[in-house]
Amino acid sequence: MKAVNMEDRLREFKESQKNRGRLLISCPDRPGIVAAVSKFLFQFGANILESNQYSTNPQGGTFFIRLEFECPDLAAKEAILKKRFEEVAKSFSMDWQMTAVQNVKRTAIFVSKELHCLRELLWEWQTGDLMTDIVMVVSNHEEARETVESFHIPFHYIPANREIREEAEAKQKQLLKEYDVDLIVLARYMQILTPSFVEAYERKIINIHHSFLPAFVGAKPYERAFQRGVKLIGATSHYVTNDLDEGPIIEQDTMRVDHKDQVQDLKKIGAKIERSVLTRAVKWHLADRIIVHENKTIIF
Amino acid sequence: MKAVNMEDRLREFKESQKNRGRLLISCPDRPGIVAAVSKFLFQFGANILESNQYSTNPQGGTFFIRLEFECPDLAAKEAILKKRFEEVAKSFSMDWQMTAVQNVKRTAIFVSKELHCLRELLWEWQTGDLMTDIVMVVSNHEEARETVESFHIPFHYIPANREIREEAEAKQKQLLKEYDVDLIVLARYMQILTPSFVEAYERKIINIHHSFLPAFVGAKPYERAFQRGVKLIGATSHYVTNDLDEGPIIEQDTMRVDHKDQVQDLKKIGAKIERSVLTRAVKWHLADRIIVHENKTIIF
Amino acid sequence: MKAVNMEDRLREFKESQKNRGRLLISCPDRPGIVAAVSKFLFQFGANILESNQYSTNPQGGTFFIRLEFECPDLAAKEAILKKRFEEVAKSFSMDWQMTAVQNVKRTAIFVSKELHCLRELLWEWQTGDLMTDIVMVVSNHEEARETVESFHIPFHYIPANREIREEAEAKQKQLLKEYDVDLIVLARYMQILTPSFVEAYERKIINIHHSFLPAFVGAKPYERAFQRGVKLIGATSHYVTNDLDEGPIIEQDTMRVDHKDQVQDLKKIGAKIERSVLTRAVKWHLADRIIVHENKTIIF
Amino acid sequence: MKAVNMEDRLREFKESQKNRGRLLISCPDRPGIVAAVSKFLFQFGANILESNQYSTNPQGGTFFIRLEFECPDLAAKEAILKKRFEEVAKSFSMDWQMTAVQNVKRTAIFVSKELHCLRELLWEWQTGDLMTDIVMVVSNHEEARETVESFHIPFHYIPANREIREEAEAKQKQLLKEYDVDLIVLARYMQILTPSFVEAYERKIINIHHSFLPAFVGAKPYERAFQRGVKLIGATSHYVTNDLDEGPIIEQDTMRVDHKDQVQDLKKIGAKIERSVLTRAVKWHLADRIIVHENKTIIF
Structure with a gap:
């Protein structure tokens, strides 16, 4: 690039x-x-x-x-x-x-192995459509390193899983402080954050996840959506709270699928929606367009 | 009219x-x-x-x-x-x-008090875009009578509720037989059907219901969707099986809403989606475009 | 009804x-x-x-x-x-x-033979979603009479064509004055208005017409769109000025079509877009949401 | 990357x-x-x-x-x-x-200074969603070189303008022959091709251009669309014939804009539609999904 x-x-x-x-x-x-x-x-x-x-x-x-x-x-x-x-x-x-406005927000992106949301954010940032300072990318895997570094953005590999969660978060917090971060974007970061981490960054963490009608809560949602023959799949971006995936919704969207779409196709389409929904949510946050009231957002 | x-x-x-x-x-x-x-x-x-x-x-x-x-x-x-x-x-x-194709299907519409889906079906039927014989409308309320009769379609008022469900269904079955009905459309018919009724009309009953991301299962879904600040509301049309609202999905759609939309507005928008989703599902059934396989539909 | x-x-x-x-x-x-x-x-x-x-x-x-x-x-x-x-x-x-707001606007609808836009306006008006007084419908044909009168709205048949344009407009103006009309909606009224009529109702006449990419200016647009194999057809609603179809655009929309759609199908889809686009434009006007600036609209 | x-x-x-x-x-x-x-x-x-x-x-x-x-x-x-x-x-x-199917088509991309369509094609190609061999990129400018070469694709700079059109095309044809090219994608290549070039690659050249309702034929279309206050802007992808921009349409799409969008915003939105419309058109061609009949396409 x-x-x-x-x-x-x-x-x-x-x-x-x-x-x-x-x-x-x-x-x-x-x-x-x-x-x-x-x-x-x-x-x-x-x-x-x-x-x-x-x-x-x-x-x-x-x-x-x-x-x-x-x-x-x-x-x-x-x-x-x-x-x-x-x-x-x-x-x-x-x-x-x-x-x-000139005090541009400083953003950290957290990512795991799937890079579609990260790539969209970097692309939009590079073309000048995402006005923020991407000060670092943190990941519990190495997959994103090459892409991130090609954009001259610092990449920090911090292993993370249930067992070493607090240790990992301590390192993350240290970096967030060093880089003076205003916004954390979970761009398919597949780790649960501890309550203390979430509280430390209240309304400053934006997440993205798949959504269906009806919801397929639990494991293998795409497989179950496929078995049920859903005609739409979607994605929801929200602020992270300590109610898992229940924080204030910022943006949602859906796309049509049909019986010809296999599980693999549904996932690709899901990825397409996720990247555009997350990017819109992040843009609105960066432009100070969101007010949170109770458990919902007002988007101006 | x-x-x-x-x-x-x-x-x-x-x-x-x-x-x-x-x-x-x-x-x-x-x-x-x-x-x-x-x-x-x-x-x-x-x-x-x-x-x-x-x-x-x-x-x-x-x-x-x-x-x-x-x-x-x-x-x-x-x-x-x-x-x-x-x-x-x-x-x-x-x-x-x-x-x-010339053996046009004979359709019965079941409705309760909300008439938006019924009206859309009658409208499309009248303009020639819904090729079926609407042989009767059945309701557990009188609200729809005047509209239905203005289209010269027989209207049958059959009281129904949990207590008299079997009695009501006996009357309905009698009429369905008399009118030689091929398809039953539940156009916001707010009664649960008994397993024996559903089995008697397997893959011949089409229902419509609201859908959200995430689903708000249970009472007052629009109120809860409002409180959560959803950005999309939707509807799902499906064949009725004895798994409540879990039958094969025929069609789904969503529309955007925002923080300015009150519960009442969400319901109006929901009604708009319901009527178009149900109508598309019924059209595909009438045109023999649907094959049910396991719990999903193939729409050709 | x-x-x-x-x-x-x-x-x-x-x-x-x-x-x-x-x-x-x-x-x-x-x-x-x-x-x-x-x-x-x-x-x-x-x-x-x-x-x-x-x-x-x-x-x-x-x-x-x-x-x-x-x-x-x-x-x-x-x-x-x-x-x-x-x-x-x-x-x-x-x-x-x-x-x-309580001084509800008084609307006259002009229509010719095609009734889809008229019907949509009447439907929305009847369900309370179009807050206006529809004080009369004027037509140069009799097709709409029965529908209009079933809504207890006065229907006025005024023959009109190129030869008797001024005579027809004199009668129309007389009625517009009698009924104290604030807004004229041309709901597929297939007559050109004279400059003096348009000037008398500046920014008070809303029209609807089909639109394509590219435009097929002149006769038989649907036939030519079909021959060209367009993948989208659309509609535009605008204020009427003395530049034919060049007044300030209020609303536009498109729908997908494909090679299976015959000229007749394109026209049906066109009618569907026209009725929803015109209705949205009229609602915004009634809610005082439109400011015209030079040849464009600001919609609030 | x-x-x-x-x-x-x-x-x-x-x-x-x-x-x-x-x-x-x-x-x-x-x-x-x-x-x-x-x-x-x-x-x-x-x-x-x-x-x-x-x-x-x-x-x-x-x-x-x-x-x-x-x-x-x-x-x-x-x-x-x-x-x-x-x-x-x-x-x-x-x-x-x-x-x-295993004889994957060999594609050449022609581009000038605007890179949004080229980037989308390369992105989709890299993620495996555009199954073709991109054998070279040809440009009359140097802007695309760095991006193209970072994907390890040969980049050929061939100056082109009205005066040296035939000379440029001679070089291009030479390369197309050397690389044994099956498909030429004009990804915002701002040069007109000569009739002999077009004939040599009949139904093998895909172009993308902006589209509006109504069309603004001629210079500065976005400026004029802005002045007219259009509510939609779009794009059309088509096979190139010797009728300028009049070849068989493959795909079209539109997006909403409003009065707040300045000319610059309209262009950005236009670029977004162009890249997705062109990519869909190219995918369908590569999958042998398009039959041209008279001046229209059948897309299977």
Whole structure:
């Protein structure tokens, strides 16, 4: 694969986005929220470029808003903006998060032997469609090394299985700290994470898994889907919580199959859906488009 | 709704299809099946118009074929064709079924209070896109009567619930016999059928139900799908067996939803998928396009 | 078709939406627009329920916003709200439109002989999914009369063709005035409208027509699409302007076809796409979700 | 990109498919064709694995069939099979083509500066989903060299433009002959081919181009699609004939866009559709699934 100068691209992106900010808010709904927030941004000379909102119920529900804005000299003003916004936030009991777009998120990808999701992420990253710093790839196998290193990304082989889970996670945590990672993408990483690991990275771990109608819970799902003659197979991407595969869903999709498709074909089609569903989920997270509320996501 | 002369349409259809036949075969795979069958049809002057086949495995698997053919004077020759085909069938251990297209199937629709699937079937039937004789509609409620009777189709109200299930089914069976019914479509009929009823109409009862990824088995599925924030909802149409909702799947589909969709919206979208999925499944059955093998369908 | 009491439904809808308003704005982009508008609404005690915005370019482009709000006593305050908003509008050079949701739009449907689009609109209207008053149907043929009258909607037969176009339009305009029509839906109305008619109902006439890749401009498009073996056929719904079929596109869709589909099949599939595309376009218009800018639409 | 041993894979494929053959036939429709062909194959001990047929009209139309079969010792029997089939073919006035699956087609890819289609083809080829020998890539630019050579595929830079078209094509033809090429894929090769070149490779050149509803013929199509506010953009893959972009369509697809998508976004989405549409078209050609009839394709 042709070497692309990713550092140049990142530098260009940061320069072009240096005044761009994003604000994500959840709070009890009541009149005046939008007025207060937009007045606040206006006072700092910020122009709102994109705004999306949703309320579970105008009477007593929860209100969500995402704003993307352009603010002259954002880098210089960021600290003061955040400090001053505290007051607005307090008066409306807001959960909020303000990010400067140029502070590109730092991503670690965890993978086992199947590389289709990893490859899609690397491909999209290389063509500039996945705006993040992929700072490392961690794997409990060696299969991905050559591909990863051809992209000049550090590859860390850390053996992992049920017996050495905590030892493996200790090494992983050490690396995550060293690389100052913001987001962990489980791109077909076939190991269960411990509760303490998951808690340490709450809403910062995105997973992908196959999905069927009906679900075939347990072993050999593709074999059973084949025996049942399903006409659709799908995939679900979600934030990882300590309820196995029960975290907030970010994205789902399905594709048609028919009786001619053998187990092997179903798996190939499944891989195709997984890679596109995971990539969309990761893009939305990187663009700060997701708010988690209870066990569901609001995608703006 | 404008009265359409359905009898004229049926007569026209029968006339235009009077020499059209269909042959569905399942048998152990081995060389020579297609040669034998096509030679047989050729000897009767039949021209094969459409042919589809599938084999689970050329070495020792099961072979399936569907042929649609035009045979001069089919009505006169039908009996002899079937009798003679017995020999071919025996030598290849075939399960087979030969139908004259002009013998349009006679359909009964069972419905409860929700009418969206019933309406779609009636609509498609009226516009000539569902080639069947809808000989009656049976319901355990009165909601559908006015709609059904406006199409000049007999409507039979038969109360049904857990307590009077056998009594209700006795009446239903009586009607099914009187009307000489070939196919029962459960268009949101919210009653469970007894094993003896299901056995009496094996592979002749088509059902529709909602489907999600993951499945939300049990009560209030839409409410739980909403709480989980699913991004897709779907529907599955299948043949009814005595394994509840576990019969061979005929068709499935999904549609996208998002966080703005309330439970009520999910149900509306669900209804839209249900009506189109059920209608496709019924059309394929009516066109003799489905072979059931073990617990799955081959759709040609 | 079962008679549904549409008047009761309308009354219920109006009651439930009596405090609901919508505001659509286009203006030169500059900081402070959202702040000013949301402050304005807040001063009247209005709670913003939904907000969507788009800017062609934050530096010197055009800004668009759609707000849906709940304002206590809206009916009583509507006049004063509009009057006061004039000032805000003037200071930002806004084009704007404020509507009370309970003032349901009054729709006339024009149709010729093909009824699929008309039927879909009536169906959606009857099930409560198309919130409008269908005040009349106008046709240059009698085919639709029975269907329309079964829904208790006035049907007006007005012969029309190239020779008597102005005479026909004079009658149509008279009726449109009498019925106080807000929206004209051309549901396969096969007559060209004169420039003066179109100008009188600028951005208030929605049309539907078939679309292919590539386009087959001129006569017999389905025949030519068939000969070319297209794999997709589509439909486009747009506002009518005096550039034939060149008005702002509201919605488009396609469906797959294959070599087995004859011209007749292509037309049926085309009809299916047309009815769903037109219905979506009409729904968005009725919900004040469309802003026209130059020759394109912004759909919120 | 990890070096994969493509030669090993090819060898495995050839070994596993060594008895697999395909037969494509077009001829005037009349009874007995299927019987004759299947009897013929049966006599050679061949088992039909897949069979698809289509007739434009059983009375006097054209009949098409594609058969895939397993024939013991195919390599040894191939010549005699073809010779003997001549007689069957003659008696039914057949156009036909028999291929041994293990004779994998040799493909040349032509590309200019945009690499998205080339990359998709290489990706699918590398993962084993595009069963062909990519024997060379030809380009009138140097952009693709590094990518191509990283896959160990010969890259040939041949400058080309209107002035030196014939000179360029002479070099290309020389290479096509040397590499014994069966299929030329124009993967965004932005040069027009001369009539003599096209004729030399009739139905052996596959092209991809953008498509819109309506078409925007001429310069800057994406810019004009943007100005018109299209809601769908698409792509068409077709065999190249001397009617520019008017050859038989193999595959088409569309994706949704909206008002937020700038020209640059439309182009990215267009690239995504182009790469998947072209890849599907090439796969069908490689699997001998396409019969061209007049100016359209039958895809089995």
